[in-house]
Every structure is written in C-alpha cells, then in structure tokens.
Amino acid sequence: MNESGKRLGKLVELARRGRPETEPAGSPAFTARVIAQWSADRDGAPDWLGELIRLGRVGLAFALVVLLASVVFHRPTPSGAGDLLAAFAGIEPSAMSGL
C-alpha cells in the first residue's frame, strides 16, 4: 500500500470512531404520522384507479409497438404509411411510385 493509501486508512479508522451517535427519532407521534399518511394515500388513490392507470399504460405501449411495426413493415406505396414515411424522409411521394 502506498503512503497515501496508509493515510486514507488512518482517516477511515478515525472516522469510524467519530461517527456521531444520535438520539432515536422514532416516537408514538412518528408512528401516528406514518399511519395517517398511509391512510391518506390509500383514500386518495383507490386500488381500482391504480389498476386502471396501469392498464392504460400497457395499452398505450402496445398501440405504439403496433404503430411502429406498421410503419416499418408497410410496403412503400404512394398512399397510407408510405406517404407518411416519405413525408418524414422529405421525399416527394410521386418519386416513390416507381418503387
């Protein structure tokens, strides 16, 4: 171990002994505060609402995957997704009609 490492070792040893001991924070008032907050959270957001939000997110992700798949795998034609792709790529749709 080099000199700097030895000095760090001494610092760690001293710091270990110097960690401040503090009085416990836990008290009946703290317990009551936690329970009150837990009850408020439960009342504010019922289980069915959380489930609905979760299902909504899953549905949105699925729709996004379907949309991306349709754009990627759709044949480039002058209509539909082909137009959309051409618009994004800045190509004149008529230029793609021969593809």
Added chain:
Amino acid sequence: MATGDIELSGCLERVRQRDEAAARVLVERVQPLVEKLVRAHLPRNDDVEDLMQDVFLKLFSRLGQYRGQVPFEHWVSRVAVSTCVDRLRAQKRRPVTRWTDLSESEQRLVDSLAAEVPAGAPELDAWGVMEKLLAALSPAERLIISLADMEQKTIQEISELTGWNSGVVRIRAFRARQKLKSLYQELEAGRL
C-alpha cells in the same frame, strides 16, 4: 415455525387487509432497524424522519410482494437501502472535494495523518472529511463504503442487506475503494 413468525405473518396479513392497528404494530417492530439503516446512509442535510416515513410508505405499498422467501427483516433492509439510494440519486453529487472545502481543523487533521496520529485526534473532524469524500461517490459506492468500512459488515451481511450477490458486493467494494483512494489523493494534491 416460531411463535414470533406466526405472529408476524398474521400481522402482515392484517396490514394487507388495511388494518391500521396491525400497521402500527409493524411500524413499531421494524422502526429500530429502519432508523439504523436510514441514519447510516442518510444523504447530507436530509431529514431522518422524512426519509423513514418514505421507507415505511414504500414497505406498505410493496407488502403484497413479500412472499416470505427471506426473513422479513432482510426484506425490510432492502427496501430501506433502496429508498436511501434513490434519495441519494436525486441529490446533486458533489463533484470533487477540494482542499479549500475543508475546515481549518479538518485540514490540520489531514496534515497530521502523515505522522503518527496523536492520541485524542479529532475523530469528528475525520468523520467530516470522510463525509465530504463520500458525497463525491455514486450512491451504490457510498453505500458499500459505509457498510463495509464504516460499519465493518461482512460480504455476506452486505449481500443480505442489499440483495446484491456476494460477487457483485466484492466488485463494487473494490471499485468504490479505488475511487475513494483516488479522491483522497486529489484532495491531498490540492494542498500543494
């Protein structure tokens, strides 16, 4: 199964059914453990009770995921540790501790480390310097130094507390110590 386990599983079941009296018993049962962990990994200037409250609310919301595969206290430890790490992530990390960031007494202490440390060396100053160095580490690195070097926990104990396997704990401890060493060298270099 011990009587305590039967009582605990009954209590957990009642909490899952939204029994407030059971929730109160649960909070009182694990509060000393949660408080010990929160105090050990508390981000700088953070409020102990505020962070403990976050831990308990997370415990209650995840209680349905506890299947009894590990002792309940281990599961509680993991939730507490992950809550502390999340809070640390949310805080802006101090880039590097410079010599001028140290107080005069902390500078004197670091100077004295080159020689034999005198009896009655200011341990609180040592903790102050250490806290500043730890603040520049990532949450996981800070956590592992606190557990391994400050609390002197074994690899097995750290693994149980964090849920990381022992190989991961070893690697992270090695990297964290290397980084701490390099930060300390930078700190000393700034004195010149």
